[in-house]
Amino acid sequence: MADSSSLPPATGAAASPVTPINLVLLSLFVVLVYLRLKPAKPQTLPRAPPATVFRTFTPPELFPYNGQNGMPVYLAVRGRVFDVTAGRNFYGPGGPYANFAGHDASRGLASGSFDEDMLTEDLDGPLDTLTNLDNEQLEALQGWEERFSEKYLVVGKLVPVGSDEAKAAAALQ
Template identity: 80%
Template sequence: MADTPATVIAPTLPLPEATHAASVFTPINFILLSVFAVIVYLRLKPSGPQTLPRAPPPTVFRTFTPPSLFPYNGLNNMPVYLAVRGRIFDVTSGRNFYGPGGPYANFAGRDASRGLACGSFDEDMLTKDLDGPLDTLEDLDSEQREALRGWEERFEEKYLIVGKLVPVGSPEADDTKA
């Protein structure tokens, strides 16, 4: 036999099926695209109309007597006022100090002059008789007067003056009732 080259027949393997083109619309891409769309919408959507906070009610300078000042002690949602040397300060913004429960709460709605001058928060420093005369502070020594001036300057810098304190029965007090 003649040497004839043997033909080797290789077994035929099945060819892989045609691969599908990679799709862009996979579930993860859909989720990412959705999140991106939501973020873009939230950034670009028009916001609602801007509203300014309500202005506080106007404060009118008025004349107080000790009894008419007393309700302004921060209770029952009232503002907090206190008097220093005849001038009434609105200390409502310092309610945590001068309002109910604060360290200076006994001065709220009262003349705080003597207590501030003497550096005392005791009830003894307050005028007990609201219908009586105002405290003239004549018996204060120079150091106490200086302390009171310091307190008064601090209040002037920080708080609005809303009125003045006059004794009960004064002509100015009578004019405010009319």
Template identity: 85%
Template sequence: MAEVVTPPPAAQVASVMTPVNLILLSLFAFLVYLRLKPATPQTLPRAPPPTVFRTFTPPELFPYNGQNGMPVYLAVRGQVFDVTAGRNFYGPGGPYANFAGRDASRGLACGSFDEDMLTKDLDGPLDTLSDLDSEQMEAMRGWEERFSEKYLVVGKLVAVGSDEAKAAAARQ
């Protein structure tokens, strides 16, 4: 009968440690590491600063024209809207930029972007819009509705020296 010769244990170990096996073992260990390593914690983007509903007079609203890093606000029929998300339209260089930081009611109602549609005297009374016809008023309401659907109302516009302006100044 033929005798079965078993190789010595060192020879068995040497045959397992071939370069191909070492590469496969390293790849397996690397994949296990990738699977088990702790995930980096997700970081949320910083929340925008909270917007507080406040009362604006025309001079207080004027700096909110998108320049010097300021947000872009505009007023329509006494409501102040934060239109910063539409900075391309309402901010510096945009087609509606002359309305930024101002009461845009008359200009939007008349469909005009001319400077003469804007209130010149910021310390004077607010535009009552009483001379607008029904078609112009309807156009302004359409703009107001569009702004209400798309942008946040951040305040209301009142005349300088009004009781509301005085009360707002007293709260600050």
């Protein structure tokens, strides 16, 4: 027969359900239900970039679009102005093609040279006609132009200072 001193004393009341572990579990359950049922914040769409309007540029008007001072990065190839801001790492300040930003990059791209002497020095002078490029350089330039056309938006046209188109564009502004 068992010794009655080893049995727990019998109590008339059952153990209380309010224990620290039950309180922690109940709190966790309430938090999870709240997180699941709380209303979601309304979705907000990012602001659209400002509209880009096709315009006529002269070399001095194109020059500030070099990525500095918060400006977008534009460059011209064969008279078409491309917005290459998405490629700021390449064409913006500090990039390997930064010399071309804000300029007509045609001659430099055709000859594979990133030197500043490939750029038109006199911004008020005539545009580079590219007449002395050989077939290989013209083919390289065409490849660059196709690449830009596929990847970047054409935002304008490059015309020489004093041309009828430049005068007409200035009259509209």
